[in-house]
Amino acid sequence: xxxxxxxxxxxxxxxxxxxxxxxxxxxxxxxxxxxxxxxxxxxxxxxxxxxxxxxxxxxxxxxxxxxxxxxxxxxxxxxxxxxxxxxxxxxxxxxxxxxxxxxxxxxxxxxxxxxxxxxxxxxxxxxxxxxxxxxxxxxxxxxxxxxxxxxxxxxxxxxxxxxxxxxxxxxxxxxxxxxxxxxxxxxxxxxxxxxxxxxxxxxxxxxxxxxxxxxxxxxxxxxxxxxxxxxxxxxxxxxxxxxxxxxxxxxxxxxxxxxxxxxx
Numbered sequence: 001x002x003x004x005x006x007x008x009x010x011x012x013x014x015x016x017x018x019x020x021x022x023x024x025x026x027x028x029x030x031x032x033x034x035x036x037x038x039x040x041x042x043x044x045x046x047x048x049x050x051x052x053x054x055x056x057x058x059x060x061x062x063x064x065x066x067x068x069x070x071x072x073x074x075x076x077x078x079x080x081x082x083x084x085x086x087x088x089x090x091x092x093x094x095x096x097x098x099x100x101x102x103x104x105x106x107x108x109x110x111x112x113x114x115x116x117x118x119x120x121x122x123x124x125x126x127x128x129x130x131x132x133x134x135x136x137x138x139x140x141x142x143x144x145x146x147x148x149x150x151x152x153x154x155x156x157x158x159x160x161x162x163x164x165x166x167x168x169x170x171x172x173x174x175x176x177x178x179x180x181x182x183x184x185x186x187x188x189x190x191x192x193x194x195x196x197x198x199x200x201x202x203x204x205x206x207x208x209x210x211x212x213x214x215x216x217x218x219x220x221x222x223x224x225x226x227x228x229x230x231x232x233x234x235x236x237x238x239x240x241x242x243x244x245x246x247x248x249x250x251x252x253x254x255x256x257x258x259x260x261x262x263x264x
Contacts, residue, residue, distance in 0.1 A: 004244070006033030009092035010146060011063075011084065012243070013037045015071050015099050015135060018050045020204035021154050022100030024232035025239040026057060032240060034095070035063040035087075039071055039080055041103070063087060071101060071131050077138045084144060093146035094139060096243050099153035099176075102206035103127040104169040121168045128172035133179050140190065150243050151183055151194040154235070155254060157262060165211045177254055184252030193251040197238055200230035200258025224261040234259070 012029050016022045018040035026036045036057055042050055047068075058064050065083060069076040084094070104124035109117065132153055139145055155173045158166050176196065183194035201220040207213055220229050238257045241247060256262050 001031060003031075003033035005029070005095070008033070008095075009035075009088070010095035011035040011037055011088070011092060012096040012098055013039070013080070013084070013094055013135075013139070015039050015097070015131065016041075016101035016103075017098070018042050018046070018053070020100065020102065020206060021199065021202065021232050021235050022098065023053055024236040025098055025100070027053075027060075028233070028236035028240050029096070029243065030057045030060045030062045030064075033062065034243070035092070037065040037067075037080065037084060037087075039067045039069065039076070041070055042068055071135070072126050074134075074138075077135060081138060081142045081144065085142070088144060094144050094149060095146045096150045096152060096239075097132075097135060097139060097145075098239065099132045099135075099151070101127050101131060102204075104172055106165045106169065106209060106211060107167075108165050109167050121171060124168035125172045125175055128169065129175035129179055132176060133183070136183055136187070136192075136194075140187065140192070145190070145192060147191045148245070148248055149192045150247070151180070151187075151192060152239055152242055153180060153196050155196045155198050157198065157200075180254075181252050188251060193248065195242060195250060195252065196254045197235060197242075198254050198256045198258070198262075199235045200224065200256070200261040202230045202232060202235065204232065220261065223264050224259055225264050226259040228259075230258050230261070 012034050014022045014026050017026045017038035030036050054066055067080055105120035153176055155177055158170045180194045180196045201216055235257050
């Protein structure tokens with residue numbers, strides 16, 4: 001395997017990389033020589049499995065950091081940046097900021113308490129959308145981005161479709177796409193490219209929490225021209241491609257990674 005990121009000093013900072021698409025992407029990039037920093041929020045019961053996964057990254061011979069903290073707190077961001085600066089020294093830089101946070105509420109809008117529903121929207125949008133803008137700004141101000149940096153995030157078809165109980169996440173995904181477009185325009189002069197990856201229906205722990213996920217899975221198997229669901233590895237492969245030098249002119253797009261699912 002070609003390790004084109006080896007000896008470059010490049011790092012990927014993954015927000016929400018303890019499972020699913022974020023973890024698969026971290027592993028893929030590490031196999032190609034990328035140093036990895038993962039920020040996640042996990043329970044004590046989840047940690048043994050997560051540490052096993054992180055051990056796989058370390059075993060690939062790259063530098064690795066992890067933080068089990070709340071990404072929405074400014075002090076968390078400051079802690080991570082300080083630790084990264086010590087690792088980066090004078091030559092290392094963050095090549096990729098990968099946003100893979102899946103913390104949101106999946107509740108019906110009908111008969112919901114108005115105040116609680118408002119809080120659900122605020123929490124979900126903060127975690128799954130506006131946190132990308134906050135971390136981008138903080139990393140840029142800290143001067144740790146590479147000259148040719150990539151900001152990537154995961155959206156879904158639900159950003160433009162209405163699924164039951166998906167309202168808060170749908171709003172967050174739509175906001176995430178809008179924020180990404182703005183980052184793509186405003187940070188372009190600094191060598192930063194920003195894109196969203198719209199993954200097809202993927203069997204992850206977050207997907208299984210969606211009410212009616214079994215129905216969505218069955219529909220996907222008939223709708224997708226390949227008659228299978230998207231896998232985390234499918235998505236990780238595209239994260240890797242977008243981190244390569246050759247992808248430098250891709251900026252401000254929502255890229256479907258679904259095997260043709262959305263056009264079928």
